[in-house]
Amino acid sequence: MKQLKVGILGFGTVGTGVVRIFQNNSELISTRLGGELVLHRIADRRPDREREVHVAPELLTTSCEEVVSHPEIDLVIELIGGYEPARSLVLEALKNGKHVVTANKALLALHGDELYNAARDAGVELLFEAAVGGGIPVISPIKESLCANRFSEVAGIMNGTCNYILTRMTQEGADYAEVLKDAQDKGYAEADPTFDVGGIDAAHKLAILIRLCFGTRIDFDDIYVEGISEVTALDIEFARQFGYTIKLLAIGKEDNGCVEARVHPTMLPNNEPLAKVDGVFNAVALEGDFLGPALLHGQGAGMDATASAVMGDVMSVARDVFSGSIRRVAPMSYPPETVVDLPVKKMTDLRCPFYLRFTTDDKPNVLAQIAHILGEHHISIASMNQPERHAENAVPIVILTHEASEDSVVEALMEIDKLDVVREKSRFIRIEGSLA
Numbered sequence: 001m002k003q004l005k006v007g008i009l010g011f012g013t014v015g016t017g018v019v020r021i022f023q024n025n026s027e028l029i030s031t032r033l034g035g036e037l038v039l040h041r042i043a044d045r046r047p048d049r050e051r052e053v054h055v056a057p058e059l060l061t062t063s064c065e066e067v068v069s070h071p072e073i074d075l076v077i078e079l080i081g082g083y084e085p086a087r088s089l090v091l092e093a094l095k096n097g098k099h100v101v102t103a104n105k106a107l108l109a110l111h112g113d114e115l116y117n118a119a120r121d122a123g124v125e126l127l128f129e130a131a132v133g134g135g136i137p138v139i140s141p142i143k144e145s146l147c148a149n150r151f152s153e154v155a156g157i158m159n160g161t162c163n164y165i166l167t168r169m170t171q172e173g174a175d176y177a178e179v180l181k182d183a184q185d186k187g188y189a190e191a192d193p194t195f196d197v198g199g200i201d202a203a204h205k206l207a208i209l210i211r212l213c214f215g216t217r218i219d220f221d222d223i224y225v226e227g228i229s230e231v232t233a234l235d236i237e238f239a240r241q242f243g244y245t246i247k248l249l250a251i252g253k254e255d256n257g258c259v260e261a262r263v264h265p266t267m268l269p270n271n272e273p274l275a276k277v278d279g280v281f282n283a284v285a286l287e288g289d290f291l292g293p294a295l296l297h298g299q300g301a302g303m304d305a306t307a308s309a310v311m312g313d314v315m316s317v318a319r320d321v322f323s324g325s326i327r328r329v330a331p332m333s334y335p336p337e338t339v340v341d342l343p344v345k346k347m348t349d350l351r352c353p354f355y356l357r358f359t360t361d362d363k364p365n366v367l368a369q370i371a372h373i374l375g376e377h378h379i380s381i382a383s384m385n386q387p388e389r390h391a392e393n394a395v396p397i398v399i400l401t402h403e404a405s406e407d408s409v410v411e412a413l414m415e416i417d418k419l420d421v422v423r424e425k426s427r428f429i430r431i432e433g434s435l436a
């Protein structure tokens, strides 16, 4: 029987899920492959730690180097995360002729080109379905089933931790810090959770999708990134009163040779499909010129769902190896020599409706002063709400605008914040209509 020997780097949340699939579904996997996957080594710096699975001690090692250089290992699964030593280990594995499967979006977003080139030079596969959308197949449909399409948009909810936090804040009025801790306990969050709540993890995924969909290199620093830490219970409640839900969206668009790349909290009308994606679920909306709109939906993080995507890649490599057809598809869909460098649209050029929240003194003429400054910046008011006081003699004033330019909103708010009657820095949240 044909065999592919596998080594794993990192026996944490996802590594444990992968081992569980090896243990529970090996017969099914062999039947589907017409060959066998053999788990040969697992490297982790704390191999003896308590885990949900039991493995034979001789499979375990503390040395990642042993795995990437082991003469019998054909494929390395990188699940330690982060930039270093993950980058050096993956490069070493590729150089040693091993196929690599990784879930490490941070690594791919910043060092992707170096790794894709190393895989090409070594004539091996580099697959990373789990890097975007956890268990949802996103990468492989873009590379394969949908590859006849010209994409104009790829957008959605791409961080399970943030969606879990925002959902529980919205539905239960839960406390931000408590829900974040819960998301960490459930294995959804990154080793450094500021990557999740700061929007960086979603931006890593967006960088990968923009490259796959539009065939352009994107400098990670060109992606606008704003996380959820400033979204308050008050904003969530006002959004609800206006018929909206707040989600952290990652938005990539290509229009006339220019790319939009942004991650930020967004207000969506409640009837939008993305507004109904709750908990740890993610959804990626695509717009293809022949496909039209499509929405890929499923669990965006967690041990089992992510391991499912990792093992799908491992089986895909095994099929290619067993059938003698490796490197049939370029890791990033476009052959490297065809990749271009499209300019990225500045955030100041963005136009959309806005939610604005001001905290002001509760006295006459305040609203008139704010409305006057908005009018001077050509910002037209669509609706407003001034509820009861929420602090000593201070009231929130909430305004939804018609479509306006981001630079005029930023300038208007700076001017408004200088008024004597304004108590706190004013807040704005961008509003999106339908995505894909």
Ligand code: NDP
Binding pocket: 009, 010, 011, 012, 013, 014, 015, 043, 044, 045, 046, 062, 064, 078, 079, 080, 081, 082, 085, 103, 104, 105, 106, 130, 131, 134, 187, 188, 189, 190, 191, 300, 301, 302, 303, 306
């Ligand atoms: P974990 O932190 O749970 O697992 C990583 C494991 O690798 C830990 O056991 C860690 O040990 C070990 N490790 C880290 N550095 C080294 C090293 N230098 N040498 C040996 N062992 C090391 O992370 P996850 O399993 O959650 O994530 C793994 C990867 O999968 C990351 O790239 C993440 O972004 C990605 N991912 C995770 C998802 C999820 O839902 N969790 C979903 C999609 C992708 P120690 O605990 O001591 O640090």
Ligand code: HSE
Binding pocket: 131, 132, 133, 134, 158, 159, 160, 161, 162, 188, 189, 190, 196, 201, 300, 301, 302
């Ligand atoms: N920390 C990530 C998330 C894991 O919460 O979405 C999945 O990539």
